[in-house]
Amino acid sequence: xxxxxxxxxxxxxxxxxxxxxxxxxxxxxxxxxxxxxxxxxxxxxxxxxxxxxxxxxxxxxxxxxxxxxxxxxxxxxxxxxxxxxxxxxxxxxxxxxxxxxxxxxxxxxxxxxxxxxxxxxxxxxxxxxxxxxxxxxxxxxxxxxxxxxxxxxxxxxxxxxxxxxxxxxxxxxxxxxxxxxxxxxxxxxxxxxxxxxxxxxxxxxxxxxxxxxxxxxxxxxxxxxxxxxxxxxxxxxxxxxxxxxxxxxxxxxxxxxxxxxxxxxxxxxxxxxxxxxxxxxxxxxxxxxxxxxxxxxxxxxxxxxxxxxxxxxxxxxxxxxxxxxxxxxxxxxxxxxxxxxxxxxxxxxxxxx
Amino acid sequence: xxxxxxxxxxxxxxxxxxxxxxxxxxxxxxxxxxxxxxxxxxxxxxxxxxxxxxxxxxxxxxxxxxxxxxxxxxxxxxxxxxxxxxxxxxxxxxxxxxxxxxxxxxxxxxxxxxxxxxxxxxxxxxxxxxxxxxxxxxxxxxxxxxxxxxxxxxxxxxxxxxxxxxxxxxxxxxxxxxxxxxxxxxxxxxxxxxxxxxxxxxxxxxxxxxxxxxxxxxxxxxxxxxxxxxxxxxxxxxxxxxxxxxxxxxxxxxxxxxxxxxxxxxxxxxxxxxxxxxxxxxxxxxxxxxxxxxxxxxxxxxxxxxxxxxxxxxxxxxxxxxxxxxxxxxxxxxxxxxxxxxxxxxxxxxxxx
Numbered sequence: 001x002x003x004x005x006x007x008x009x010x011x012x013x014x015x016x017x018x019x020x021x022x023x024x025x026x027x028x029x030x031x032x033x034x035x036x037x038x039x040x041x042x043x044x045x046x047x048x049x050x051x052x053x054x055x056x057x058x059x060x061x062x063x064x065x066x067x068x069x070x071x072x073x074x075x076x077x078x079x080x081x082x083x084x085x086x087x088x089x090x091x092x093x094x095x096x097x098x099x100x101x102x103x104x105x106x107x108x109x110x111x112x113x114x115x116x117x118x119x120x121x122x123x124x125x126x127x128x129x130x131x132x133x134x135x136x137x138x139x140x141x142x143x144x145x146x147x148x149x150x151x152x153x154x155x156x157x158x159x160x161x162x163x164x165x166x167x168x169x170x171x172x173x174x175x176x177x178x179x180x181x182x183x184x185x186x187x188x189x190x191x192x193x194x195x196x197x198x199x200x201x202x203x204x205x206x207x208x209x210x211x212x213x214x215x216x217x218x219x220x221x222x223x224x225x226x227x228x229x230x231x232x233x234x235x236x237x238x239x240x241x242x243x244x245x246x247x248x249x250x251x252x253x254x255x256x257x258x259x260x261x262x263x264x265x266x267x268x269x270x271x272x273x274x275x276x277x278x279x280x281x282x283x284x285x286x287x288x289x290x291x292x293x294x295x296x297x298x299x300x301x302x303x304x305x306x307x308x309x310x311x312x313x314x315x316x317x318x319x320x321x322x323x324x325x326x327x328x329x330x331x332x333x334x335x336x337x338x339x340x341x342x343x344x345x346x347x348x349x350x351x352x353x
Numbered sequence: 354x355x356x357x358x359x360x361x362x363x364x365x366x367x368x369x370x371x372x373x374x375x376x377x378x379x380x381x382x383x384x385x386x387x388x389x390x391x392x393x394x395x396x397x398x399x400x401x402x403x404x405x406x407x408x409x410x411x412x413x414x415x416x417x418x419x420x421x422x423x424x425x426x427x428x429x430x431x432x433x434x435x436x437x438x439x440x441x442x443x444x445x446x447x448x449x450x451x452x453x454x455x456x457x458x459x460x461x462x463x464x465x466x467x468x469x470x471x472x473x474x475x476x477x478x479x480x481x482x483x484x485x486x487x488x489x490x491x492x493x494x495x496x497x498x499x500x501x502x503x504x505x506x507x508x509x510x511x512x513x514x515x516x517x518x519x520x521x522x523x524x525x526x527x528x529x530x531x532x533x534x535x536x537x538x539x540x541x542x543x544x545x546x547x548x549x550x551x552x553x554x555x556x557x558x559x560x561x562x563x564x565x566x567x568x569x570x571x572x573x574x575x576x577x578x579x580x581x582x583x584x585x586x587x588x589x590x591x592x593x594x595x596x597x598x599x600x601x602x603x604x605x606x607x608x609x610x611x612x613x614x615x616x617x618x619x620x621x622x623x624x625x626x627x628x629x630x631x632x633x634x635x636x637x638x639x640x641x642x643x644x645x646x647x648x649x650x651x652x653x654x655x656x657x658x659x660x661x662x663x664x665x666x667x668x669x670x671x672x673x674x675x676x677x678x679x680x681x682x683x684x685x686x687x688x689x690x691x692x693x694x695x696x697x698x699x700x701x702x703x704x705x706x
Contacts, residue, residue, distance in 0.1 A: 268625025
């Protein structure tokens with residue numbers, strides 16, 4: 001791909017704003033030299049940070065606005081107050097106008113989803129958007145979706161999640177036909193919601209060339225890497241993600257405490273610190289930062305709000321890869337090819353508005 | 354309580370059967386001398402095990418049957434084939450007849466729930482049963498329910514789960530007014546399913562003397578111990594539990610691998626093995642073994658199928674404590690006291706039949 005990847009950053013988003021976003025962009029740029037940035041936000045806050053990173057400065061334009069969506073704004077408030085003026089909106093607007101290929105924000109999830117949906121609209125054949133992210137497993141990585149954009153949904157919705165997740169996995173993992181599993185509470189056919197069973201039957205019957213449906217996967221199957229893509233509606237996806245994140249933090253905390261408890265274990269820690277570092281690297285939440293909004297006419301990536309510059313850089317990387325490997329076209333191709341099977345049946349209830 | 358606690362054991366349940374169940378009973382008996390056992394199953398398999406544990410033998414009666422429910426039987430098959438004859442049924446039957454105070458089985462969950470429900474029936478004011486278990490948190494332990502008995506459910510169902518979970522927590526943790534949270538995907542009032550919001554409003558309005566409703570808790574709030582009782586419907590509860598269990602196993606595996614990778618880290622492991630042992634103890638899945646079926650006219654405890662005698666003993670302990678501290682009466686008192694608020698509105702869909 002000879003063209004540059006153009007990334008719009010909401011420089012005011014997240015708990016910290018520009019002091020995290022700008023150095024994060026500098027880190028990501030060092031990994032992907034073919035990036036250009038649109039930095040959207042308060043010029044007075046962006047420029048001092050940008051002056052510390054001359055290479056980034058050379059690859060960036062600033063779009064000034066002094067309006068920012070706060071982390072506390074409800075989606076409806078954000079839309080009312082921040083439409084057409086806020087840094088979040090203007091970053092999405094750059095994607096809408098074709099001035100950027102992807103927007104990345106660490107701002108509040110509900111507001112970002114509401115604005116993205118309002119401005120970019122859903123893809124033909126997609127009723128409701130989804131949030132997808134990479135989940136580290138014992139076999140590598142998997143894509144899990146939906147992590148909280150849309151609560152509930154019928155079999156059609158689950159099938160469209162499978163298609164979009166498979167497109168993302170094929171881009172990220174370079175697999176032409178990633179495996180897809182439906183999250184359920186038992187592998188026996190008799191269990192689970194009716195819509196999950198129906199989605200399973202549909203996926204099996206469709207036998208799509210772009211995805212290999214492998215059946216139901218239970219909650220502990222995600223971490224085992226039983227499928228490249230795990231599909232569920234937004235409520236249980238969010239619960240699964242946060243329960244797993246919580247457990248990882250809980251164990252790390254326990255381990256830290258126990259290692260501090262005696263001089264012998266402290267000594268042991270010193271000897272084994274390479275192993276602990278490797279563990280930390282593998283479970284590093286920064287590295288799985290970057291929730292991709294799927295199902296819209298444009299790519300938007302959500303970073304955690306309380307993240308470091310390192311972590312924000314990973315979210316930018318995710319956006320870069322989605323553009324570089326042409327996610328949106330892949331999704332559209334799959335949707336159009338199978339347009340009949342994915343015809344629109346609006347039933348899902350939305351979480352963010 | 355001067356009376357003995359009478360426990361009926363499905364001696365054929367689980368992946369192994371009597372060779373795990375009988376030594377498990379011996380371990381639990383050593384902790385609670387005031388226990389009597391009804392051992393239900395094939396006498397030829399039970400007696401050789403029992404001969405190794407004379408104290409247990411003295412405290413046990415055998416109820417012979419050579420019919421056993423297999424781990425593969427669907428609930429409907431188990432009911433058809435095993436009703437009135439299987440070890441699982443006869444253990445539940447002992448509770449029904451008042452010959453035992455609690456039944457414990459490591460047999461298949463769906464069959465055990467179907468038989469328990471069919472034979473014991475739900476309590477007045479309860480539409481659908483639930484499975485509750487103890488979840489280790491950074492602050493101690495919490496009760497989480499429903500872990501997969503009933504999929505979905507309205508606000509009334511969630512409120513009844515809150516009441517039953519609070520009764521269990523008050524028994525287990527000796528707290529007269531345990532805190533209760535509703536699992537949700539955001540702490541903002543605007544998020545989540547309609548029925549969760551409604552349940553929250555009901556619990557707040559009821560202001561029950563037996564529980565302190567603290568609001569919504571997200572998936573990572575369970576492990577933080579944000580409430581003594583976490584309430585959710587069975588699908589998301591099961592997903593949360595298994596996602597957390599999976600993550601714990603994944604981290605333990607990673608840590609083990611990394612510690613084996615160099616002689617320096619192996620040495621570190623030797624020095625710090627006390628700390629690792631403490632970590633293992635705290636995250637020991639055996640210790641949280643024992644899912645309690647709530648909402649029935651009798652107490653039934655489900656052990657994991659693939660568990661050691663140590664692990665099975667913990668499930669027996671859970672049954673013992675439920676009886677010793679009079680769980681069923683506590684639940685009934687709460688239900689009757691607030692009978693108006695918990696009047697029966699059947700809507701939930703069931704998972705196991």
